[in-house]
Amino acid sequence: MSLALTLSGAVTPDDVRAEEPPKLRVVVRPPIRKSRPKPAPHAAAPPRSVQAAPVAEGEVAIYRRVGEDGTVFLTNRPDGDARYRFFGRFSAGRLMRLVGPDGVARLAERYAGRHGVDPRLVMAIIKVESGFDAKAVSPAGASGLMQLMPGTQRHLGVRDAFDPDENVEGGVRYFRSMLDRYGGDVRLALAAYNAGPANVDKYGGIPPFEETRNYVRKVLALYATPR
Template sequence: MGFPVRAGLVLGCCLLCVSGVGAAESSKLKVVVRPPIKKTLPQRPHAARPEARPVQSAEPLPAESVAIYRHVGKDGTVFLTNRPDGDGRYRLFGRFSTGRLMRAVGPDGVARLAERYAGRHGVEPRLIMAIIKVESGFGAKAVSSAGASGLMQLMPGTQRHLGVRDAFNPDENVEGGVRYFRSMLDRYGGNVSLALAAYNAGPANVDKYGGIPPFEETRSYVRKVLALYATP
């Protein structure tokens, strides 16, 4: 099941906060995600990253902060959500800046997304992770000079074609990117090199040149991804 608009934020909080669970609680973790009431506002510059800890006072907070609530089930499962929707079992766990939560997704959180969607679309997770590493260096807010955005660097036209509403949402971006790469694999009969070249330079160029286009950027891109993919 896909996460909605703010899913990457909640996932990031899980990675950030689970280490604070007491020893008496199980390490099992379940994220309860509900559709956000409002879309995330643009991140403002911060002089320093705030530490992830419960907030004890009701001090004014910046508009882009997100409240995270928690409750612990009878079996020790930890539930986290950004919207308890009146469920009295949840208590405020803390408030975190959206930028902090996005950064907290990190490679570990991205790996979970890669595994989920690679499995769904029949692609090797390690290959998707290699693509993400070369495309954005695991930067969920990365933007290229050509306008490609997010972890898998989706171009605006590709985003519209895939129905990706928020390219900076890790969940939406990875799902769309994996789906698009799967379509390139299908187009070129499972040839990974050609699919990678098409992902980088577009299928029109691969078709035009009958193989990997003679662009140094594209050839370098294919080499880098394949090298990472081949590394255990």
């Protein structure tokens, strides 16, 4: 299999090959703010030939490396890691949008296969939970692609809920546990994923919460839609 990122035409389909669909990790770190030294009095302006090209507002330099297992890492701060090579200049938001569902789909397929869940169902959950936004945070504090609550993160051993790989693996593993708890009933497992198993047990089915009922309906509708 190959992974082709078409950002600025810098990557071709032959750039990355792995035995299984490669993962893609986008590591966006806060930029380091450095104070610029004041120019010396009467210092001459640098020659035109060495002046940096104008950079669009909000753009950052992105660096790329490929792991041994085919994982493609993109970051705006290599932090001295010599394995990274300059990839191009992008806004972090644009880069995340371009990675979008394609990168998430590979993660969904990987972990759905590992935990015995239909990858189309995993993608439907992610779409409803976060709209494929790896940095999403809900008002209740749920984080990442599959919107893991802090307590659930600790229970699952997820260290960084904003890491798409960790988040999807943990979310799929948790959903699998809900399927097992409710005898494979997808509707009840979805309700438990949204409202918690305690509420499903309390009401003996999908809780009478509008949010939960709409959630189950939306995920099942997406799941039933042919690709």
